Amino acid sequence: MTASSPMGISRPQVKSLDEILPHEPLLMMGAGPVPIPERVAKANSVVINHLGSVMAQVIGQVKAMARYVFQTESKWVLGVAGPASAAMEMAVANLLQPGERILCINNGFFSHRMAEMATRVGADVHELHVGVHEAADPERVRKAIEETRPKVLTLVQGETSNTVFNHSLEEITKIAKSYGCLVVVDAVCTLSTMPLKMDEWQVDVVITGGQKGLSSIPGVSLLVFSNEAWAAVKNRTKPIAQWCFDAQLAENFWHNDGYHYTAPVSGIMALHEALKLVCDETLENRFARHLRCSKALQAGIEGMGLELFIPSVSRLNSVVGINIPDGLTAGQICQHISEMYRVEIAGSFGQPIVRIGQMGEQCREHNLFRTLHAFGSTMRDLGVKVDQPNGMAEMESYLQSVPRTLYQVA
Secondary structure (H helix, E strand, O other): OOOOOOOOOOOOOOOOOHOOOOOOOEEEEEOOOOOHHHHHHHOOOOOOOOOOOHHHHHHHHHHHHHHHHHHHOOOEEEEEEEHHHHHHHHHHHHOOOOOOOOEEEEHHHHHOOOHHHHHHHHOOOEEEEEOOOOOHHHHHHHHHHHOOOOEEEEOOOOEOOOEEEEEOHHHHHHHHHHOOEEEEEOOOEEEOOOOOOOOOOOEEEEEEOOOOOOOOOOOOEEEEEEEHHHHHHHOOOOOOOOOOOHHHHHHHHHHOOOOOOOOOOOHHHHHHHHHHHHHHHHHHHHHHHHHHHHHHHHHHHOOOOOOEOHHHHOOOOOOEEEEEOOOHHHHHOOOOOHHHHEEEOEEOOOOOEEEEEEEHOOOOHHHHHHHHHHHHHHHHHHOOOOHHHHHHHHHHHHHHOOOOOOEEEE
């Protein structure tokens, strides 16, 4: 229904958000976004001038905390108003000029995205395709580098789409550096959930979003360039086509207290508080919490009699993939668990799985018990024979067997 208007275009009749949003919020246990802490939500309501001394202080602290989380001494921390894919595009577009060669390690949907972006900037794009259930093999990567001799090599630490973990990241990066490559790592679903040592592992660019491991809001993302990568940015002979993603223009805001575009002020405030919470917890404690909770969830799923998609040697802990039982679809499972139990999990991108996230605030024991109970009940409701009590017991047993020697529950 629309109301008549003397202006010619009728005024729409719309519902308020209170009418649209569920009265009982869903527990977000999918592949992101994840639940955010109260401090992050409160910070996201703050609006100040995006320039000036107050914002400069906030940005300075964001960069300092980011260096700790990325484990780098590099000066060149930048943010971008956009999803993690925007940070990805900023990296690719600034490092590559038309005709320059890139080798993309393709583990799935998101790692292929960097190849798509490189194609659009006119790069000479090559891909090394890795089997769905496998991590990238360092010797296959070495051979591909020798064959293609790329300027840039890209890979993901964790492929969110199929839940594969490239556990040989450090070895692959050092191989690539021995051939003179610039190495770009997608740490969107892994940063702050597991070790990633940018400087020690000789990574040139690391990209991430706010809405996964950091437990911030979607829409403000971070990336860091090494000194070598920044030199490549500064030594371009042609300006990049994307004005908003021009790292040299972004430098003016992120390093010179100047203007690039109107910054996403509230999102930066949220990111600041999310990073502060990571620093307060410490990376060591955070890694231990994530590993313990994810392994417990995996034990519970297998204890029910269900199968995990990826073999343990290559399995990503931050997003857990579960084979869909015969006769069901991801849509059926996700809809039922949402409507009946108010828990949200994710389908996938072309794989016969559903995915449960274990990133940031998802990795709390109370969330594990609610999620596993909801998932087991959904399976039973949909006609799948599972041993739900045994699954719950196996998860609890794992939690009890691994002491909280490092971390304190926040």
